[in-house]
Amino acid sequence: MATFEITKTKKSRLNEINWNDLKFGIYFSDHMFISDYRNGKWDGGRIVPYSAMDVDPAMCTLHYAQSIFEGLKAFRSVKGGANIFRPDMNAKRLNNSARMLCIPEFDENLLIEAMVELVKLDYDFIPKVRGQSLYIRPFIYGTGSFLGVTASETYRLAIITSPVASYYPEGLKPVKILVSTEYVRAVKGGLGMCKAAANYAASLKAGFEAHKKGFSQVLWLDGISRKYIDEVGAMNIMFVIGDELITPSLERGAILPGITRMSVLQLAREWGMKVSEREISIDEVVESYKNGTLKEVFGTGTAAVISPVGLLHYKGMDMVINNNEIGPVAQKFYDTITGLQYGEIEDTRNWILRIEIS
Ligand SMILES: Cc1ncc(COP(=O)(O)O)c(C=O)c1O
Incomplete structure (x- = not known):
């Protein structure tokens, strides 16, 4: 009652x-x-x-x-x-x-x-x-x-x-993302780690301009050095470089601590993957793209669960990731989390609140 x-x-x-x-x-x-x-x-x-x-x-x-x-x-x-x-x-x-x-x-x-x-x-x-x-x-x-x-x-x-x-009526579809060099969303000491309405107001102009250029969202760099990766419009971001799953750490305090992010990291650790929560610069991403070690990029968030990134655009350069296809790592996280959500996979982690309907 x-x-x-x-x-x-x-x-x-x-x-x-x-x-x-x-x-x-x-x-x-x-x-x-x-x-x-x-x-x-x-x-x-x-x-x-x-x-x-x-x-x-x-x-x-x-x-x-x-x-x-x-x-x-x-x-x-x-x-x-x-x-x-x-x-x-x-x-x-x-x-x-x-x-x-x-x-x-x-x-x-x-x-x-x-x-x-x-x-x-x-x-x-x-x-x-x-x-x-x-x-x-x-x-x-x-x-x-x-x-x-x-x-x-x-x-x-x-x-x-x-x-x-x-989010994807025809299956997981890779998105095109623009790395914003002109605008910033949040800075250390600000509201970046909160789900404050003001953060979304601050992201509108960059998002609008990115849409006009054919990108679905913006990838934000840190607001001070404009060097380190923060997150995407409404998603956290992850990179598979070599055999390492890398995502920006929350320590700088400008990134929303996503619940999908937290869940993906826990699964990855359980599966024995090499996981790093650390600062990752856009230069490191470009470098790994050039030397062929950048395997997958994907966003994590409630809306899409996992959103593969097929193309990252930075300073005039198009980086096409995994032939613009969903990679095996992203697919496995998507299948596992949605399987839990729809009750197809047994919930052994206490992640699901079940509601019986009489
Ligand atoms: C700015 C931002 N980052 C990340 C996320 C992903 O968080 P979650 O996985 O809790 O949905 C969201 C969506 O809620 C968001 O708005």
């Missing part, structure tokens, strides 16, 4: 969904969870029908971006019911982001309970096709109405859910 009140919708939005053309983030399920922070504490929350929320023109978040979010997915399990992938990690990361933006932390167990109730209630919104899922978006924003750069005294946490298409 949920610890909070649930008000069910009187009119479902289920019929409005075009299941043959879901795309990402355009349809929303019937219900949302809301909790408010006032007088120094969060209330117990409630589930209500999905609807617009009031916004005061002076609401501080509109002006000063005191806003954070998370993204995770629920999958229709082959065993019936639903699976959520590592929600405890998202709950923890939400609170890490909260601390950096002076937002009060939210009870992680309550957040997970709320996500479970939403998935149960809107189970019919989880697509039936393998590769598709119900995206879960928790977010917190300051609700104070004032002008002035200071933390809000009131907040709202909300969770909405959205049925989403498979």
Whole structure:
């Protein structure tokens, strides 16, 4: 039994969904969870029908971006019911982001309970096709109405859910990535390691210009020396050079600690691969490309799980990776993680939160 009140919708939005053309983030399920922070504490929350929320023109978040979010997915399990992938990690990361933006932390167990109730209630919104899922978006924003750069005294946490298409309807498709030499996303000491809305605003112009040139995303270099690799727009990045799996370390503090990244690294270590979390410069990548040791490049993230990079463009140079095909390492991570998510592979690591539907 949920610890909070649930008000069910009187009119479902289920019929409005075009299941043959879901795309990402355009349809929303019937219900949302809301909790408010006032007088120094969060209330117990409630589930209500999905609807617009009031916004005061002076609401501080509109002006000063005191806003954070998370993204995770629920999958229709082959065993019936639903699976959520590592929600405890998202709950923890939400609170890490909260601390950096002076937002009060939210009870992680309550957040997970709320996500479970939403998935149960809107189970019919989880697509039936393998590769598709119900995206879960928790977010917190300051609700104070004032002008002035200071933390809000009131907040709202909300969770909405959205049925989403498979990232790759025709199987894993390598993407073209532009290494940004003009713009930076984050610097040490900034918000790079948080899922802060402001980071995504900072990435829009570079992303827009990259799209215009035919690239799907931008690979960011570190904001200070512009030498070391940070991450991609909404993914962490990994390189297979020789027999070593290399990914930028989190130590510099400008990279989002991805949950897919963490899972891939754990699997790689379990499988006995040589794994390095370290600084890797773009020069090292170019060098390994030239001497033929660069075997695979792929992104890791909730949206696509694994996204093979077929082409990296840096300073006028096109580096075509693995003949623009998915490599064996990327494929193995993809098969294993999606197998766990859809319940086809037994979960021996406690990564899956199972939701039984009666
Ligand atoms: C900037 C950024 N880096 C990396 C990731 C990958 O993180 P995760 O694997 O937790 O989805 C994301 C997506 O959430 C992201 O937005």
